[in-house]
Amino acid sequence: MPPTRAATLASKRRQTENVQPEGGAASKRKKLTVLRDKKSNAASSTTQPFVDATNAVEDKRKQRIKLKTIQESKKGPTVRTNRATQLRNRKLPLSSNGASSDENSSQDVPSSQDSCTSQENSHVSCSSQEASVKKEPVSPPTPDGHKRKQRDPPPTGITDFDSRFDYFGSSDTVKDIFEYFSEREVLFICPPYMEQRKPQLSEPMRAILVDWMVEMQESFELTHETLYLAVKLMDIYLSKKEVLKNKLQLVGAACMFISAKYEERVVSTPMLDDVKYICEDTYSQDEIKAMERDVFRTIGFDLGMPTSYTFLRRMARTNGSSNRELTLARYILETSLMDYSLSVGTLESLKAAGALYLARKMTSEASAWTASLTWHSGISEEALLPYATRLHSMLKGRLNPSLKVVRNKYSHEVFQKVATIPVPVSLS
Secondary structure, three states, rough: OOHHHHHHHHHHHHHHEEEEEEEEHHHHHHHHHHHHHHHHHHHHHHHHHHHHHHHHHHHHHHHHHHHHHHHHHHHHOOOOOHHHHHHHOOOOOOOOOEEEEHHHHHHHHHHHHHHHHHHEEEEEEHHHHHHHHHHHHEEEEEEEOOOOOOOOOOOOOOOOOOOOOOOOOOOHHHHHHHHHHHHHHHHHHOOHHHHHHHOOHHHHHHHHHHHHHHHHHHHHHOHHHHHHOOOOOOOOHHHHHHOOHHHHHHHHHHHHHHHHHOOOOOHHHHHHHHHHHHHHOOOOHHHHHHHHHHHHHOOOOOOOOOHHHHHHHHHHHHHHOHHHHHHHHHHHHHHOOHHHHHOOOHHHHHHHHHHHHHHHHHHHHOOOOOOHHHHHHOOOOOHHHHHHHHHHHHOOOOOOOOHHHHHHHHOOHHOOOHOOOOOOOOOO
């Protein structure tokens, strides 16, 4: 009996369901496998030349090592020394006048090595021979060839402040530094100039300018070193140049600007716009820069001028002065900046010693100038007494009532109100 139409259709449907199309999952897996095989074959063909080259280099290296081993075995045992040992064991022969001789060195150096080799069996080394030779101590050379002074030890009862090592205080070089400062301060003594500058300049006008510079230092929160150096630059410039009355503030601003660049950190140095602003836009930026260049040319581009503040800090540190005593000495020194007679023709170290002497007189009943201060500073009480007397007369005298910046500054609690300490009648 032939199959019916329904059975034939069912048979065809079953056959169609069992056969997967070409785009099915099996076909995709087959394509991925073919691609993976192609990639692996390509990678192997690409890296094979590098692998072959590496193997060839390694084979050549092994051959060289083997050849070198065979050659050394034929030569016999040798003494091997590194470069540092050769330099240490090397002896340079000197001629009678202390100069080295090339001929002797070329002959004697190999002989010293041969002697070391021959003495190996007897367990005697070249280093033991060198140890038996007495070597003279050699002092480290200085950049300028200057020989350091042999300082005498301190007298009995005085402790050398710099004998204990202080990395941040440069205890090993601080004495040389301040000896250098003492030599330098003589080069920067400002000569009297006021008589030649009248009527464009007078002592009261200079005092007003310094008072304004102190206010500028406070406004920008600059260091005291910046203020002292700026006043020193201003005096030296005014002693060499004639300046009109309407340009005095420009000179003071340019000197403060130069000093701040020299003494301050980058973040605290005022900008050119700041200097122009504090001058109330009286001068343009070009005028400030032109005056800055003129000051540099006039002073000879030399800013290494020791100031009285530098010497004061050193003296107070070696003496172990209290903070109140040091602050009072700073107030005396800063007030003296406005006094023309105390700023010209004077040594900065003696003025600093006089300020510290007067501060000790005003704050304590002990000896104003001790033997330790004399030894560390190199200044005797007789040498500083004229400066202390002049500073005492300045404090006792009537200051310009309009110049209040320094006094108001040191009347604040931050500075322990040292400006309110009464001035003694006399120094005796």
